[in-house]
Structure formats: structure tokens, C-alpha cells
Amino acid sequence: MTSETNLNDKKSRSLWALGWKRLRRDHIGFASLWVVGAFILLALAGAVGVIGSGWRDEVAKPYAPPTLFRNLGPKHVELTAENIDAANQAAQQAAQPAAPTGQEGAAAPTTGETGLSAEEDPLAADMAEAQKNTGQYQEAQVVKAETLPMGADLRGRDVLQKVLKGTSTSLLVGLVGSLAAIFLGTLMGGFGGYFGRKVDDLLMWFYSVFTSVPDMLLLLAFSAVMRRGISTVILVMALTSWTGTFRLMRAEFMKHKTREYVKAADAIGASHVRRMFIHILPNVTYLLLVQFSILTVALIKYEVILSFLGFGVSVTQISWGSMLAEAPAELLQGYWWQMVCVTVFMSILVTAFSMLTDSLRDALDPKVK
Amino acid sequence: MAEQMSDPMNDQKPLVSVQNLKVAFRMEEGEPFQALKGISFDIPKNRTVALVGESGSGKSVTSMAILRLLPSNAEFGEDSQILFEDKDLLREDPSQMRKIRGANIAMIFQEPMTSLNPVFTVGDQIVETLMLHMGMSRREAKLKAISLLKECGLPEPAKRVDAYPHELSGGQQQRVMIAMAIACEPKLLIADEPTTALDVTIQKQILGLVAELQKTRGMSVLFITHDLDVVGEFADEVVVMREGEIREHNEIKKIFESPKDNYTKALIKCRPHLGRRPERLAVIDDFMQEAPYVEPPHRPRGYATDDEIILDVQGLHKTFYSKDGLFRKRAFEAVKDVSFKLAKGKTLGIVGESGSGKTTVGLTLMRLHDATGGKAFFNGKDILSMTPKEFKEYKRRIQIVFQNPYASLNPRFTVQDILTEPMMLHGIGADARERRQLAGELADRVGLSAKALSKYPHEFSGGQRQRIAIARCLTMKPDILICDESVSALDVSVQAQVLNLLQDLQDEFRLSYLFISHDLSVVKHISDQVMVMHEGMLVEQADSDVIYARPQHDYTRELLASIPKGWPRGDDDLDLDGAMASA
Numbered sequence: 001m002t003s004e005t006n007l008n009d010k011k012s013r014s015l016w017a018l019g020w021k022r023l024r025r026d027h028i029g030f031a032s033l034w035v036v037g038a039f040i041l042l043a044l045a046g047a048v049g050v051i052g053s054g055w056r057d058e059v060a061k062p063y064a065p066p067t068l069f070r071n072l073g074p075k076h077v078e079l080t081a082e083n084i085d086a087a088n089q090a091a092q093q094a095a096q097p098a099a100p101t102g103q104e105g106a107a108a109p110t111t112g113e114t115g116l117s118a119e120e121d122p123l124a125a126d127m128a129e130a131q132k133n134t135g136q137y138q139e140a141q142v143v144k145a146e147t148l149p150m151g152a153d154l155r156g157r158d159v160l161q162k163v164l165k166g167t168s169t170s171l172l173v174g175l176v177g178s179l180a181a182i183f184l185g186t187l188m189g190g191f192g193g194y195f196g197r198k199v200d201d202l203l204m205w206f207y208s209v210f211t212s213v214p215d216m217l218l219l220l221a222f223s224a225v226m227r228r229g230i231s232t233v234i235l236v237m238a239l240t241s242w243t244g245t246f247r248l249m250r251a252e253f254m255k256h257k258t259r260e261y262v263k264a265a266d267a268i269g270a271s272h273v274r275r276m277f278i279h280i281l282p283n284v285t286y287l288l289l290v291q292f293s294i295l296t297v298a299l300i301k302y303e304v305i306l307s308f309l310g311f312g313v314s315v316t317q318i319s320w321g322s323m324l325a326e327a328p329a330e331l332l333q334g335y336w337w338q339m340v341c342v343t344v345f346m347s348i349l350v351t352a353f354s355m356l357t358d359s360l361r362d363a364l365d366p367k368v369k
Numbered sequence: 370m371a372e373q374m375s376d377p378m379n380d381q382k383p384l385v386s387v388q389n390l391k392v393a394f395r396m397e398e399g400e401p402f403q404a405l406k407g408i409s410f411d412i413p414k415n416r417t418v419a420l421v422g423e424s425g426s427g428k429s430v431t432s433m434a435i436l437r438l439l440p441s442n443a444e445f446g447e448d449s450q451i452l453f454e455d456k457d458l459l460r461e462d463p464s465q466m467r468k469i470r471g472a473n474i475a476m477i478f479q480e481p482m483t484s485l486n487p488v489f490t491v492g493d494q495i496v497e498t499l500m501l502h503m504g505m506s507r508r509e510a511k512l513k514a515i516s517l518l519k520e521c522g523l524p525e526p527a528k529r530v531d532a533y534p535h536e537l538s539g540g541q542q543q544r545v546m547i548a549m550a551i552a553c554e555p556k557l558l559i560a561d562e563p564t565t566a567l568d569v570t571i572q573k574q575i576l577g578l579v580a581e582l583q584k585t586r587g588m589s590v591l592f593i594t595h596d597l598d599v600v601g602e603f604a605d606e607v608v609v610m611r612e613g614e615i616r617e618h619n620e621i622k623k624i625f626e627s628p629k630d631n632y633t634k635a636l637i638k639c640r641p642h643l644g645r646r647p648e649r650l651a652v653i654d655d656f657m658q659e660a661p662y663v664e665p666p667h668r669p670r671g672y673a674t675d676d677e678i679i680l681d682v683q684g685l686h687k688t689f690y691s692k693d694g695l696f697r698k699r700a701f702e703a704v705k706d707v708s709f710k711l712a713k714g715k716t717l718g719i720v721g722e723s724g725s726g727k728t729t730v731g732l733t734l735m736r737l738h739d740a741t742g743g744k745a746f747f748n749g750k751d752i753l754s755m756t757p758k759e760f761k762e763y764k765r766r767i768q769i770v771f772q773n774p775y776a777s778l779n780p781r782f783t784v785q786d787i788l789t790e791p792m793m794l795h796g797i798g799a800d801a802r803e804r805r806q807l808a809g810e811l812a813d814r815v816g817l818s819a820k821a822l823s824k825y826p827h828e829f830s831g832g833q834r835q836r837i838a839i840a841r842c843l844t845m846k847p848d849i850l851i852c853d854e855s856v857s858a859l860d861v862s863v864q865a866q867v868l869n870l871l872q873d874l875q876d877e878f879r880l881s882y883l884f885i886s887h888d889l890s891v892v893k894h895i896s897d898q899v900m901v902m903h904e905g906m907l908v909e910q911a912d913s914d915v916i917y918a919r920p921q922h923d924y925t926r927e928l929l930a931s932i933p934k935g936w937p938r939g940d941d942d943l944d945l946d947g948a949m950a951s952a
Contacts, residue, residue: 014825015780022397260777264838267735268791268845269764282781 019286022363029359035352039171046168055161055318060144060152063335066159067147151337153326162318163341169319171349173233173303178295180238182288185245186281192246193253194276200250211243219302223311230313233306237299245291252284286364293357297350304346320346383411384556384589385435385453391446392430392439404430406613407446412557417583417590419600419621421636422610423860424831428593431610432559434459435591436474437466453557471502475550479562481542485534491518491545492530495552502553517548522578539723540571544578551582558583561593568722569887573931576603595860597636598933601625609633631656638662639865641894643917643932646670649872650865650894670897671912676712679748679848679881680734683708686742687726687733703729705905707743711849714875716882718896718913720889720928726905727885731851734883735769736760747849765795768842772854774834778826784837785822788812791844811840815870832863836870843874851883856891868895889932893917901925 013021023029046052121127150160192203210218222236256262257280265279300320306312307321315322320342327339388409393401405427412418420428433439435451437458451458453469461469478484486494492514499510511530518526521544534542543563550558560579564572580603583590592600600607600621607624609617609632617630628634635656648665655662685707693699704726711717721727732738734745736752744751752763771777778787788808789801798804805822812821815836826834835855842850852871856864872895874880886892892899893913900910901924909922920926 014783015827025397260771260773261779263737264769264771264777264841265779265790266737267764267769268841269761269794270790274794279779283779 019364023359026359026363028355029363032352032356032359035348036356039167039349039352040175042164043168043171043175046165047172052161052165052168055157055165057158057161058144058156059158060148060156061146062152062154062156063330063333064144064146064148064152064156066151066337067149069151069337070147150341151335153335153338154330159338159341162323162338163320163345166318166320166323166342167345167349169230169313169317170300170303170321170346173230173237173313173319174296174300177234177237177299177303178241178292180234181241181295181299182245182292184238184242186249186288188242189246189249189251190253190276190281193250194257194272194280196254203246203250207243207246210240215240216305219306220309220311223306228311228314230317230319233303233312236306237302241295241299241302245288245295248287248291249284252287253280256280256283286360289364290357290361293353293360297353297357300346300350300353384414385412385451385591387411387431387435388450388452389446390431390434390449390451392427392434392449393444393446394440395442395444401444404443404613405434407449408610408613408615410608410615410618412589412591413606414556414589415583415587416605417580417592417600417603419592419594419604419607420610421594421597421600421607423595423862425612426610427613428610429561432476432561432591432593435557435559436470436476437461438470468502471498472553473555474557474559475553475555476559476561477543477546477550477563479565481539481546481566482534484546485542487534490531490533491537495530495545495549498549498552513552514548517552518545520582521545521548521551522574523548538571539567540574543567543571543575547575547578547582551586551588554586555588557589557591559591559593562595563592564599565594565596569889570722570927570931572599572933576933579603596640596933597624597861598640601934609636634662636861638664639862641865641868641890643890643893646894649869652865652869653862670914672712672715672898676715678710679713680711680883681746682710682730682734682743683746684743685730685733685740685745687729687738688741703905704733707902707905707907709900709907709910711881711883712897713848713881714879715897716875716884716895718892718899719883719885719902720887720892720899721902722887722928724904725902727902728853729905730902731769731853731883731885735767735851736764737769765791765845766847767849767851768845768847769851769853770835770838770842770855773858774831774838775826775858777838778834780826782825783822784808784812784817784824784826787826787837787841788822788844791841795845797844797846807844808840811843812837814843814874815840816866830863831859832867835859835863835867839867839870839874843878846878847880849881849883851885853885854887855884857886857888864891871895889917889928901928 023033042051144156148158148160150158150163152158153162188203188206192200218240219236222239223232226232226236253276257275262275262279265275270279303312303319304321304324307319308325310325312321313319323338323342327342330336330338389407390405390409391403391407392405393403395401408427408431410418420431422428430439430443434443434445435453435458445459449459453473456465456469458466458469485491489497492511495514495517496507496510499505499513500507503510505513515526515530518530523529523541523544529537529541534545537545547563558579563579564575567575576599579590579592582588583603592604594600597607597609604621607617607619607621608615609624609630611632616632617624617628619629623629624633625637628637632653635651635653638651638656639653641650645664646667648668651662651664685704686702687704689701689703690698691701707726707730709717719727719730729738733740734752740753743753745753747763747767750763752760752767755763782790785805785808788811789798789804792798792804792807798807809819809822813819817833817836817840821829821833821837826837829837838855850871855871856867859867868891871882875882882895884892884895896913898910899913899916901908901916901922903924909916909920909925911921916925917929920929
């Protein structure tokens, strides 16, 4: 009777381990995994402030060009007070022949003086104090850089720092948003598919209402109502993108609940919740993983669109979308580096993520091949 | 080897000559898998050659190699040849191969439902073949299609030619498949388990049809099956295969009457027979050892008058409703007024064809379906009218072993998880450690090593998985085990092992079995009493020896007559009476 037990001593491997092995053999998929992993590390480092924390510092001259291309593109000319005065005077002189008499007082130079006497000025005492103490402080003479590796923006902020911090925000939004969407979709889809009947009818009705409104409109509506900020963006995305996962999980739970192994679990007395989450869920998780990776890419792109339209992260935060929102004005003046930098970062991540999705599907569901 | 094996009576050249055929499949990793290790045999003209073997024997790979329909990761040996009319099929170019496939070599598959395209009428599908390969016009082809369907015994062929596949029954679909296969008058018909998915009465008809067509059309047939009994009535030669090698190739008469190879002998003996009921079925190992196999004494069967009745089912009804339109419901009565008694430590067999409601009876008793009516007294308490809470205590005591061991184990659980989960749910065993120990003991009891516990179901063969499923039921110490086609998906030799195991467990734990199967020989072997179901109704119920020897009902007689008899001159008929005498 033991003739059949020719079990080899090879280490026993779960389906997950087998899937991982298949993924490792897929060079493109594995490389993509490295890229995505590197990005996630970057995002984590950004989130805890190891890198990109200085994105707000105005370290360079406005629109300082990238070091490699310092001689290419337009040169930004910084306007000083003298320039403005000179420009004003030139304008006045040009205007005088046309209007010899008139509001000369309005054009009088106002530089330097507050125009208030010491009694009227509430800050006069403080100012005098400060003036007196200036000698104690060492005036840190900030030398604004002429060029930066990736250039600078209007306010002289380092584009590289911005894009690193922006990666952190965008990836965080994508990952957390899709996790939340998957959670919602799986929970509702699982209940709908498993219990069917009334529960399913109700959830399907809810789903139909949600999908009947165009996605973009929903996104805009939610974000218009709520406060701006990263958490709002995440919430908005989770609330609008659970629908695909819901359909998928509903179908899977419907299919699996009639499978013999679930019937067997019923026969041994496993409760509904146990059957749903201990028995069925691990068997559909591979689909969720693929869904997660698809959704993350979609949400990263959504965030860009949302921030671009001004409904995304608040002005004190930085993301790829808000960086791209600055691009139109810059491009008109020929400052291309910020847009190119963001685009390159985004394309690498999105492409790697998409290829990883394909490989994941192949590795985890070998039947499709 | 092929030279000696070719038929001495027939000195013409064989139609197909397979020479030293080696097929290897490149795997994802590691060494390629050798599916065929250099086999040689001939298919003579106008003869039926049966290729018999269990799963993994390479019989289907052989047929696919002849048609060159193997997947792209298959590699042929360099000196392998398949000669068909002086052409080497392995080296023919693909466009030539397509012509040969349609016109000279045709094939019928196991599942007629999936082999027919559901969006075309059956007529269209035959007409397409005829127009493509025979160059007929549509009108001619249609007339020809009708005559082919008529030849294949489809009732009302002129009307059915315009039917869609789903409008036909499984047997009728298989007739259409055969009509399509013979449409271009092939010289060789390959039938790959054409009756395995069909009921036993339909199987008999289809087998008769294939045998008749072979004679009237003078073609050769390569018949592939796992069941030696099926080919007994019409094959001329049998090739017995195992693990990619030919074990024996001989005339049908010699195979059955004087098998030379131990494996062939084992195959004949492993299968339960209507006429014999040894205490233990023979398994392959019995024949592979030095000592000759001696059949153990026969086991008497039947209910005794003083048997303790553990389950008393009275007037069981089950109606399924399906939505018909917006508000109406359509009722389908799956089980109509079925009553029976199950005695402690005995086996009640339920036989019937598909749609007879036998499985529904089992599932309703487990309350996996809600019964529509009737009572089931388990130790005097009606389990069907209990609330779910009251039933929870009884749930553990009625357990089920499903048909498909590949589907009934959760693929993400290790064997240990599978075995300890029911104990945990029912509070058997004090802690996790004790449960693990119990699981180990049970795994050992069903013939699995201790190493098995940390493994996942996909690492086991079908028979081993069925053992795991049985062990899972045993963890709850049930009183009744419902075996729903539990051995039907297994190979003949593995089936014998699992049947032996079930018998041992019954003797040891005094389990009562409700043994549901379409296979009458298996039911006869294991059951004390047998009930025959047909279209939801109980047709006949009696002690198994009685019902097989003296069937009262016409339907029972028809069923019994349809069982493949193996070799016509077997000892079945003699023993039926012998069994009757002992009953």
C-alpha cells in the first residue's frame, strides 16, 4: 500500500514559491521588479525625509540650467531692483512727452523708506534693535548656483530634489490608493459573490450607481468637496477605483464557492467567514496581486492628471502632477528640464510596473500561457 | 520488437508503422520528461488496435504523435519514425500534414461537448469538413452529412442536421463527432477514450457503432482507453503500455486468456468484476513481486436482519428552482420520494446514470443542499429538520469524499493544514501539537509517509490526494462516509488500492458507507446493498448479490447488460449464479 508514497525529499514548495521561481526565470519581469523595488525604496526614503527633504530650498538661480546643457536653451536674466527702477524710468521717460503734466507723485521712487515716522511705526523699536545686533550675526552669504545637475525651477529650487520628493508622493499615493481600492473591492466583491441573492443585488446596485458616473467627474467632485492634500487624493482614488476589483472578486468568489474544496470545507464545518477568507481568498490572491499592480500604475497616472488640473496635492506638497502643472508656463519660455525630468522618472516607473504586471500574471497563473 | 509483433496472418504492409518512437517534453526546468521511450508497433489494415494504459503511460501522446498534434515543447527522437503509406509523418511538412489529418487520419475525442463548436449547427460543421477535404458543393455536402448522421445512428438525421450541439445529448454529440470523423473516409480512425465521459448504456451503443463502422468501411481503428474491459468485445489486438513503454502486444484472445506480462495480469485482476469479490482487490504490486498472486477468499455481502440501522431516510425530495422569465420559477425535481436504510458498518451503493439524482441524495443528507421534503433519521433524530446550530454537532458524523481529488483539496494548504483544520473546528485534540500528532497518525493509516504532512496537494498523485481526502474525513471520527464517485477519477490500479483502503477502514472503525457511483462493477464489489436510481426515482433496491443476479426492473437489466464484459469468454456468467447461491 505504501508503494505509491514515492515522495521525494526535495524541499516542498507552495504555489507561491513556484510562482516566485517562474518570475525569477523571466529576465524582463525580474529586472522590472528590481526597478520597481528601487523606486519603492526611493519613495520610502523620501517619506522619512532621508532624501528630497530640501526640495523647498532655493539653492540656485532661477531657472538654472542642467549642468550638462548649461550652454543650451535660454538664459534666465534675473531682474534686480535697479533693473526695475531703470525699466520704470525708461517707461516714464517714454510716457512723459505724451503726458507732461499729471500724477508725478505716483511715480516717485519709494525704495528704502517706509514713509512712516518713528512714533507711528510699531516695529521701529524692534527694527532699531535688529539693526544694532546685525554685527553679531554672520551673514551667511548664500551663493546661488549657476547650474544644477537637473536644473532649477522658477524659484531656484533643485529639480532633482523636487522629482525625488515627488516620486515619493506619487508612488505613495499610487500604492496606498490601490491598496485601499483593492481592500474595498475585495470585501464587497467577496460578500456579493459568495452570498449572492439580496446581498449581491444590493452591492451590484451600488456598483452600478458608481460606474454610471464618469470616473473623472467623480474624482473631481470628491476632491472639490474635500480638503486638499495627499490623504484626500488617496481617499478619492480608493473611492473611485474599487469597481474593477469588485467585479473581478465577485466573479471569482462565485466560481470558487461551488468548487469542491469549498464544499469540503463546508462539510468539515467551516464557517462562512472562514470559507471566504481562509479558503477562497488565498486562492484568488494572485489575481489581486496582478490587479494591484495594474491599479497602481493607473492611480499614479490619475494623480498626475488630478494635480495637473489643480485638484491634487496642496501647494505645500510636491508631486509629479504638481511639477508637471508648472511645465506649460516654463515650456513657453523654453525651460524644458523640469518636464523632461519628471517624464523620464514617470515613464521608467510606469513601464517597469506594467512589465512586472505581465510577468506576474505569467508567473502566478501558468494556465494562461 | 515490432517485427515479431506484427500480425502473422496478414502479410500485407501495415497501414501505420510506429518505429522506435521517442517523445520528450522540454520542461520549465531540469531534464526533459521522457513521455515515450522508444515504442514500436504496427496498425494493420482493417483491424482494431487498442492502446491500453493508465495515466502517464503515454497512450495519448502516441496518438497525438501520429497526428503530429503535440505541443511545441515536444521533441522526437532522431531515429523515430511513423510510417503511413511510405511517408514519415514525423517529417512531413505542416501543410501536407493538415491534408493527411483531415482526409486520411481522423480522430474522435473524449469530450464531445467541448469538441463541437457551440455556435454552428452540427450540419455546418460536417459540411465544412466535406467541402474542405472532398471538394463538394454545399448542397452535395449537406446531403452527404445527412446520410453520415444516419449511418452513425442519429435519430431523425434530416431534422437534427440543423440542430445546435447543445440541443443534443452527450451520446448524440459523440455520434456527430464520429460522423464528422468518418466524413472523408479516413483510412485510420483514432478514438481517444471516446466513451469515458458517457453513461454506461450510451457507452455500449457508441462502442457498437465504432465496431460496426470499422467493419463496414474497412478502416483501421486505434482505440485508446484506460479500461481493458471496454476493448474486450471488439478489438483485434491490444497494446498494453506503462510509463512510456510497451509491456505487451498481442492478439486480444491471448491478452485475456494467457497474458504474459505481469502488468497485464495485474490490470485484468485489479478491476472489480461482477463475478468475483475477493476480500482484497489485487494491486499492481501483487504481480510485480516474485511470488505468484493468489486471490484471497471471497467476502460475503448483504444486510443481516440484526443490523443496527444508523441512517433511515424516508421520502426524500429535492426540487431545484431556476428562474424562468422575470417572476416565474421553473422546478426541476432531482430526487423524488427516495427512502432507504443504512446499516452500521455496512455499505449502501447508489448507482445510476448522470442526472439520476444520486449525487443530490448525498449532498442533501450532508445538508450541503436543503431538502425540499422528507426525513432522515440519524440515530433516531431527524437531521433534515434540525436548525443549523443543532446540526453542527451531527455535521462531523456524516462526512463526504468527493469525486475529484484534484479539486477537493485547497491548493494553498499543506497536508497538515488540511488534516488539522477539521480537528480545530470541532475541538478534537487538546492543542496544536496533539492535533499534529493525530494528523501524522492518520496520514500513516491511509498509507502516506510522515514527510507528506509538510507538502502541498499539487505534489501528490491522484490516488494519494484521495487518501488525503479520506484522512481528512477520518479526523472527525465520522459514523457515515458518503463516497461520491470517490474512485471514478482514479486509474484502475489506484482505484483498487483506494477501494481496499476503504474496506480496511470500514472493518477497523465500523464505518457506514453510502457509496455513490456510476460504475456497477465497483458498486458490486464494495456494497452490501444496492439501490438503483433513474431520473430521481428509486428504481430498485436489494442486497447486491441479489440485484445483480436477479434484476427485477427493466432499467436495472438494461444497465447490467451495458457493462463491458471484458473478454467474452470470461468467467462472469458462471460466477453470477455462484454469487446468487451464496447470497
